[in-house]
Amino acid sequence: MDTVNLAIVGATGAVGEVVVELLEKSTFPVDQLHLLASERTAGTSLLFRSKPLMVNLLESFDFTQVHMVVFVATDAVSLEYVPKAQKAGCLVIDNSQAYAGSLSDTVSSPPFNTPLNAPFVIPGVNSEVLSTDNKPSLVINPDSSVVSLWTVLKPIYDAVGIQRVNVCTYDSVSRLGKKATHELATQTASLLNAQGAEPKFYSQQVAFNVLPNVGELDENGHSDSELRLVEQSQKIIDDAQLQVNATCIQVPVFYADGMAVTIETGDAIDASAVREILEKNSEIKVLDENSEDGFATPVTSAAGKNTIFVSRIRNDMSHQRGINLWIVADNVRRGAALNTILIAEELKKSYL
Structure with missing residues (x-):
């Protein structure tokens, strides 16, 4: 198959818009592109190949028109429509957490694939799971932090092994979508104008503040974001001892x-x-104290970029086999949208 008919579910969301942008810049051979969304944004349009492309209503879409479907919507949307796309014979890439391990174990018998056999994929890290002997109809794009973390750590793991990872993520609001970014913008403007900052999306003020948890907490005090990072890391590296x-x-x-x-x-x-190991990887840029722009930061280095940046590489003072490092990446662009495109390219190469 030379070209692919592709549908994007959630095309008007924060990740969906960037998927469309990167798709246009990529070499992925799209023939027909179908943009799908809910009633709220259906009827609007996005630019693709310099022309406005209409966003259609997901509810009435016939999935037999396409070979592949990208889901960048909510868990509820994926739970309802991923099985329909699979039943129509489509390859599916899902960016939600609907089928992503323990957080979805309560889902009762989803057809075709279960959470246990739908692989998490980071091309270049564990592409081998997309073998022609085990064609998956559903592939899960991991959490954006997991994508960035293991793009950096896998070359080190391959060279000397990694027994333990301790990571503290400093998450931007965009990982929770447009409502979260709107709340930060609104609160910031309000506070700068000497007005209050009433939280609506978040439980507490997020502007000029740091919140100690991302997501709901389980009975042991771990957030769902933390659990995802642990579980998905072990699955992607295929190392239960990690x-x-x-x-x-x-x-x-x-x-x-x-x-x-x-x-x-x-x-x-x-x-x-x-x-030296990291500098050999074209997806990574190491910025140290000798770099012209200084150390990597989310705003000055990573935002709007496809590259993953690493700084502050140093030996751990408390452990003879410990290494400390600082990683920054655009969660929407690199972790979610670009990894989705790379997965689509792998699926096209192997199965279409």
Whole structure:
């Protein structure tokens, strides 16, 4: 098959709009592109190949018109429409958490694929799970932090092994969608005008503040974001012995996340050798104290970029096999939208 008919569910959302933008710039061979959304935004249009493309109503769409469907919508939308797309014979890429492990284990017998056998994929990290011997009808795009984290850590894992990862994420509001970014903008403007900042989307003020949890907490005090990071890391690396500890913090930044990471390696390695490994990866840019622009930050380095940036690579003072590093990446663009395009390219190459 030379070209692909593709549908994007949730095309008018924060991630969906960037998927459309990156799709136009990519070499992915789209023939017909169908943009789908709810009644609220159906009837609007997005530019694709310099022409306005109408957004159609998801509810009435016939999935037999397309070969592949990208879901960048809510869990509820994916739960309802992913099975319909699969039944129509489509390959499906899902960006929600509807089929993503323990948080979806309560879903009763979804057809064709279950949460246990729908693979999480980061092309270049674990592309081998998309083998022609085990064609999946559903592929899950991991959490954006997981994509950035393991794009950086996998080359180190391959070189010397990693036994433990301790990560603290500093999450931008855009990972929770347009309502979250609107709330940060509204609260910021209100406070700068000496007015109050009543929280609506968040439980507390997010502007000029730091919130100690991202998502709901379980009975042990772990947030769903932290649990996803742990579980998806182990699945992607296919290493149940890998120890991962995560803390996810909400910061008042619009786009791009930061991660303070400490790893315990299997074999000893120093910071200079880690830097050499990472500098060989075209998807990563190392910015250290000698860089013209200084250390990497979410706003000045990563926002709006496809690259993952790494700074502050150094030996851990408390452990002889410990390495500390700082990672920043645009969660919407690199973690969600671009990884979706890369998965689509892998599926096209293997199965269409």
